[in-house]
Amino acid sequence: MKEIIEKGLLYIDGEFGWITYEITEITNIVCFGEDIEVSHSKRYGGNVRVYKSGNFGFSTFTNPSDVISSAKKASSLAKLEKKEKINLKNLKVIKDKFSPDLKNDPRKIPISEKIEIIKNYNKIFLDSKDRIRNAIIRYNETETKKFILRTDGTEIEEERIYTGIGFSAFAFDGSRVQPFSKSFGDQRGFDTILNKEKDIEEAISNAFLLLKSEKVEGGTYTVILDSEIAGVFIHEAFGHLSEADHLHKNEKLKEMMEIGKRVGSEILNVVDSGTLYGERGFYKYDDEGVPSSKTYLIKNGILNSRLHSIYTASVMDEEPTGNARAINYRFPPIVRMSSTYIEPGEKSFEEVIDEIEYGLYVKGSIGGQTEMEMFTFTAQIAYLIEKGKIKKPVRDVVLTGNVFETLKNIDAVCNDLKIHGGLGGCGKNGQFPLPVSDGSPHIRIKNVLIGGK
């Protein structure tokens, strides 16, 4: 493959250029009630990206032999406009091939065995008709082989294999329907989807429990977040704000996000790292061929660094961090997160909950969204805390806040870090879902607004 697409390099007319090509195979198994649906997908595709006079031209192709016409097209697109030239940072030339070493490779497991496992999981759901009305199980296996060539001589071949499973149980009392979902996904191989019986039981009992629970009272609360929802919180609230493509040419926003500024208390350390092997957010090289790295976004409460593509790093004269990613060959890479997490602190969960007079213990995540300084995130389930004791569950807990206020209100970080992948991913500028991981230990935040009855 490399031999065919590298011919395109000769036709790139610009200061810098990339050619990528990828082969992707996907297997999906969906089980909804009694029905099992199996589908396969195989796609080939690549793109040529050319940088010239401060602009990018980008052209996609599917048949490798079209690489030359695509290189010509991308070069002519890059010439549509001229502006002040920014020299791209000098990069290390890389020649590398990378394949993950999987203990239990999902590609080697026959489809019949996968179906058998899913049927066994589904039996637990079907046998629980006294508590739930129905359930969905989704299995996904995505294998991508990717080539990245650059005009500076860089040649990378990287393989990624994602495996994941998710399920939702639906409880129903004749008028109200109550789902409860859980998902698991990473790059560790087939073992990731095994032994989920307990989690299925948990989904069933939580859906049933929530159906009978009351809606949360609206107001401000002291909350303790579990690792999954605290991970989504840090991704939404601070991760997106750290993506340099929002601020690289905006003086006011740069001031707001000045390196060295205090944004949280001493106990807060936030990291984005594409180097966590096996996690859903892992990659060896980003889609510009820059090695992934570990970046401290916040160190001891101080704003420390941000996430870059080659271009944003060049504009701001900082170092590229290997965070230029695209969901597939149809899109140019943009600045994205990888695995984003809060580092563990020293306190135990029991200690932290014990200190809460009245508050909420918030668990699991349905999702989150940000508009830079404002964000929301939604819990799967929450429990009232009274005088340090976990009490009755409440439903429909959506938390919101201003990022700078909220970070300052984090007053405890526990010692129990967990990182979570799942089946979905992150969305930005029409590129969804990008595989990422989020993580955190339990954290406590004061004064969080929650909408409710």
Next chain:
Amino acid sequence: MEKILKEIEKRKIEKYEIFYEKIIKSEIKFEQNEPQEFIERKEEGYGLRIIKNGKRGFISFNSLEKPEEIIEKAMESSIYGKEIEPDFPSEKIENKLKIFYDLEWEEKDRIEIGKEMVNKISSKYKDLRVNANFSKEYVEKKILNSNGFEGEYKKNIFSYYIYAFGLMPTGIVFIGDTEANLKPEFNFDKILENIFFLLEKCEVEEKIKSGKFPVIFSPISLGFFIQSIIQGIDGKNFEKGITPLKDKKGEKILSDKITILNDPEQEDLIGSVPFDDEGVKAEKFKFIENGILKDFLVDLETSKRINIKPRGNGFRNSFENLPTRSFSNLIIENGEKNLEEIIKEISYGLIIYETIGAGQSNTLAGEYSFNAGLAFLILNGEIKGRVKDVMISGNIYEDFKKSISISKETKKIYDYELPYICADVKIDKK
């Protein structure tokens, strides 16, 4: 296609359907006030659905190099696949709808328009930056099945979005708008007027009390409402017994002012089609008429399961996906009052233009709880400054069943046409 058909014949697959899609999309992207990235995306691909021994298999592909391998995989997926009663359409559909306009939108022209709009915004608001995208997308679809159906259509979709972002006295703003059309004809001045109106209102911050007050939802902010409705009337959720509307056919589920229809024949909306992605003739139908649930939304497979007539609502995200149930164009019928009159009638309330986190609640149950990302106080019939840190929550089947107002004005947002809707809802303020 020939190669695939040969393989199908060889293996005696009695029922099949081939969906083909071709897309050529060209985009001009402005970032931080400047034209920055110029994109051309070209792609064609196939989705093959087969039914063998009464079971369905599916594969998607974009290379015809190894047809045997493709069919083998499709057959493998059918061994374990869902049992379905095959009934691909055979009716020939006359394509009378005018949806293809063979028009250009030159890249140079798009760059000029973008520069002009950026200049107008940044000369007034120097600290803001503008991102924009001007695109032309050519879409071609073909469907062929074992029942003899053969159909194809093509269209060009022209669209753009523009938004200004940065720091204003009331905090960070993201204010923009978008239009899409089958011809490259747009009202850029109107869009700029809307953006300036909202930016002006972001100069001053106002406070609002917690409580239940009238809230006007702008067309763009109604996404949460539509998401709940689509899930509620989804035939698959009906089949699986998990929609709260399960036993509500023929009953009043929303205010009698609300009528929601599928209309594939609106020639100025980009979702117009002669038939859906399964080859079923697309029909105009009021799924909710004067608040009454008329029927559930089905594609071919759910149609058979729950015995509801298919009306052309099977659509695919791309050739890589099986059809799911969706609208061609979704229209909420407009009301009789002007937006201005509705605002005038409110002594204390809110108007919401953008939401943060909408659609991430228990939407299937009709519940919502989100941050009113861009919202303004209404006081004594007038729109005042921006309110922040406000949560809006409730249930659409309760809040939109009571007394509501619907505006005469509507906005076309891609394949939706929506009015402003005012309802009494719960507001929580920090």
